[in-house]
Amino acid sequence: MDAVAQAGRARAAPAGEPPRFLPPEARVEMPGQPLHAPRQPRSLQALRPRRLSWRRAFIVLATIAMTAFAAEQMYLVLSVSSLTVLEGTVLVLFVILFAWIAFSFANAAVGFVLTLSGYDRTLGIDPNAPLPNLRNRHALLVPTYNEEPGRLFARLQATYESVADTGRLDSFDVFVLSDTTDPATWLNEEKQYLALIERTGSRRIFYRHRRDNVARKAGNIGDWVTRFGGHYDSMVILDADSLMTGDAVVRLAAAIEQHPDVGLVQTLPIIVNGGTVFARLQQFAGRLYGPMLARGIAWWFGTESNYWGHNAAIRVKAFAAHAGLPELRGRKPFGGHILSHDFVEAALMRRGGWAIMMAPSLRGSYEETPPSITEFAARDRRWCQGNLQHLKILPARGLHFISRLHFLIGIGAYITAPLWFVFLIVGILISLQAHFIRPEYFAKGFTLFPVWPEEDPIRAAYVFGATMAMLIAPKFMALIAALFTGAERHGFGGGFRMIASTIVEILLSALIAPSMMIFQSMAVLSVLAGRDAGWNVQRRDDGSLPFSELLRRYGPLTLVGLLLATAAYAVSFSLFLWMTPVTVGLSLSMPLAALTAKRGLKSLLVVPEGRIPPAVLTRANELGNELVGGDVALRDALTDHGEVTQAHLSQLAPxxxxxxxxxxxxxxxxxxxxxxxxxxxxxxxxxxxxxxxxxxxxxxxxxxxxxxxxx
Incomplete structure (x- = not known):
């Protein structure tokens, strides 16, 4: 903390000087980029991993080989005698969905091998090496939209102090970029900002509120770049729920300085502060499986990695020159401003000749997750619209084929939900057809032998079992990799607790999956029907709902689950058993939503950051306990807090x-x-x-x- 105090005293304002919300401007042009433009040549050979083309070929060929074998086996299951229209539909859907599973499995297998081999050295970033010095100036940006100010500024102060503890604070300025529309929250942000300046004495923390929220978060960042970007070499972007160690922030900025052809470096954020069962479920899954999967995709992404919108460092001049987003033609939800801007910005920067890199092994990057299924589904609805909007960007000229693949992966993450639903319905129709429609053994015309409608149940069981095994295998790969690493095993609470937690996570996720399938299918249909998701505030600390709201949201899912189970049992007991993974999850959707939104399972789903929290997380939570609850009502702010209203007035532009x-x-x-x-x-x-x-x-x-x- 001495570093913070010393830095604060060095920059403290003279007595009586009003707070300065913003520094002098250094404007940068950020032109909107046409979607149809040629790719700019730039040699990135020095940054490209060895045999990158072979790596990508391995992933593609492995996916094709596994899918082809599974397709052949499924064809043999369905076509013992002949292939009907319904069976043909099932076969096509199975091939599409299995290809998605095979692709994920190939990535996981690569990540498993790399995880066992140790840390990677992307861009020379070694978490165990001495911290590099910085030559240039960098900015730390925190965009916010109607977030709880106490928690926002608690996380910001913890990150700021952690950067100060590295001794590199003089290389950074911090900006809170507010797009808040709620008047009381706006004034409370300014109140918390003034209090932060008073606590730290810093003249390097700034606050800017936008009058108009044009283009949402992308417009928020773009406004800062055009007004202040000329001062800085890079910007490290955090979300309102993000937290980073000073070590991670400095290493990201150093990577930008040391590699002049790199435009962006993305970290892997680890979920923390999970309080409810659902949040802790996401936290455990992300912490155990996430690093391995990230290592797998980074292995073949190479210089064409992706951007997830936060916890990343971006070169300002590359972003300004190439990441200005166009406004899509047509009406919402496909037209208008681009929602999932991060994928597009990364693709445009790569088209402009800049390397987009990923550093999956860099520690000290954290985020939070929605506390309940309901909040998760609401956020997922927005992401669904943003990813489907990329259908209009896919044909853009000049994009690298890996950038197009990023778009396809994002689209596929949502399109697969309704495909699974249709696959399920067609499977039920085949069973109903076999049960209620009398087969025609002798076709019209002369024939000596009857046509027996058959399927191969033994081969079908093998195909089903193999598909389920490939879905679950990546989780057990990550478990095995962690069990073989002493520090990780200890961080998760020991081997037995890890195994028990993994089993609980698999079971709960399997029960929740049918509800998420329905929610995502409805989201896709909603987007295709032309309904805009809007820009809603996300609940972060509590996901509980009153019974009436639970009944409204989950009652229909429960009814569908019970009806499906009853219909399946009426047809045959085997169909009932086959449908159990779906019907049980839907039938229990109400109690699942209610119970997972509460605290529980404290002895399981343990993660290293929960058992031994990093210093920056401990500090953020301590500050959060102090600052949360300090907000004032708008009336009180106007009548009793003259310093806040005076400061607000002083920073208003004409x-x-x-x-x-x-x-x-x-x-x-x-x-x-x-x-x-x-x-x-x-x-x-x-x-x-x-x-x-x-x-x-x-x-x-x-x-x-x-x-x-x-x-």
Whole structure:
């Protein structure tokens, strides 16, 4: 902490000087990129892993070989006599879905071998090597949108102090980039910002609020780049729920400095602070399986890796020159601003000649996860729309074929859900056909022998078992790799606890999977029907729902599960058993959603960061306990916190110029109504949220609101 205090004293503001929310601007042009443009040549040979083409060929050929063998076996199962239309449909769906499983299995197998071999050395990043020095200036960006300010600034301060402890703080400026639309949250962000400046004494932490949330997060980052990017070599981007050690931040910035052809370095964020059963389930799965899978994909991604939107370092000049996103033609949800901007930005930067790298073994990168199935599904709906929107970007000219593959993988992650659902329904129809429709043993015309409708049940059992084994095998690979690593085994609570936790994770995930299949299928249909997901605030600490809400969301799933089970049992007991993995999960969806949103299973699903938390996580949680609950209501902020309102007023920009007749209607209406109100309570009750926000964005109107509050 001495480093923080020393740095703070060195940059403390003179007594009586008002807080400076922003530094001087250093503007950078960031033109929108056309989708159809040639790829810019650039030699990345020095950065490309050895035999990268062979690596990619291995993944593709392994996927094709496994899929071809499985397709042949499934064909033999279905075509003992002849192949009907329904059976042909099942075969086609099976091949598509098995190819997805085989692709994941091939990646996992590679990751398993690499994990047993030890750390990788991507870009020379060695977590055990001495921390490098930095020559250039870098920025740490924290975009936020209506997040709880106490937790946001607790994580920010913990990361800031961790960077200070490295002795490299002078190379970094920190920016909170707010797109918050809720007026009370906006003022509380400024309150927390002022308190952070007072605690640290820092003149290197800044706060900027956007008047208009154009293009959402991509527009938020783009606005910063165009206004301040000229000061910095790179930007390390965090999400509102992200946390990073100073060691990781410095190593990322150093990688950008040391490799002039690298445009982006992505880390693997580890989930932390899981409190509910569902969050701890995601946390355990991500911590045990994630590093192995990340090693596998990084092995063949090479210089064409991907970007996940946060916990990554980006070269500012490369981003500004090539990552300006175009607005897609057409109506939402496929048209308009690009939602899943990160994939597209990485693809455009690679098209511009910059290497996109992944550092899966760099420690100290953390994030949080939604606390319940409900919140996870809500976030998944937004991601679904963003990934399906990439269908319009796939034909873009000049993209590297691996960048196109990233888009296809993202699209496939959601398209497979309705395909699994259709596969299930067609399988049921085949069983119903066999049970209720009398077979025609003798076809029309002369024939000496009957045609017996048959399938091969023994081979079918082998195919089903092999498919399930390939789905589960990556989890056991990761378990075995961790069991053979003493530090990991100890971090997960020992071998027996690891094995028990893995079994629990597999069982609970299998029960939750049918509900997620339905939710994702509905999301895909919703997007295809033209419905926009919007931009909702994510709950992070509590996922519980009242019974009425549980019944509304999960009652239909429960009913579907019970009806399917009853229908299957009426047809045959074997069909009932075959349907059990789906029907049980759907029938129990309500209690599963309720129970997994609560705390529990404390003796299982243990992760190393939970048993021995890293210092930055401990510090963030300590600060969170201190800061959460310190927010004030909008009325109290206006009446009793003069330093906050004065600081807010001091950083408001003059109203932007506009064309004749193009006015802010919310502001015009709000100012007219302010003249009629008798009290602040009346104003806050009758003004809409949009009108309050317009008032808070306009210096003259905000002065009128404060005067009303203090009259």
């Amino acid at each position: 109203p932007p110029a506009h064309a004749p007749g193009d006015v802010d209607r919310d502001l015009v209406i709000a100012r007219a109504r302010l003249d009629e109100f008798d009290s602040i309570d009346q104003a806050l009750k009758l003004l809409s949220t949009r009108e309050k926000r317009s008032v808070m964005s306009d210096p003259e109107a905000f002065r009128a609101l404060v005067a009303l509050a203090r009259s």
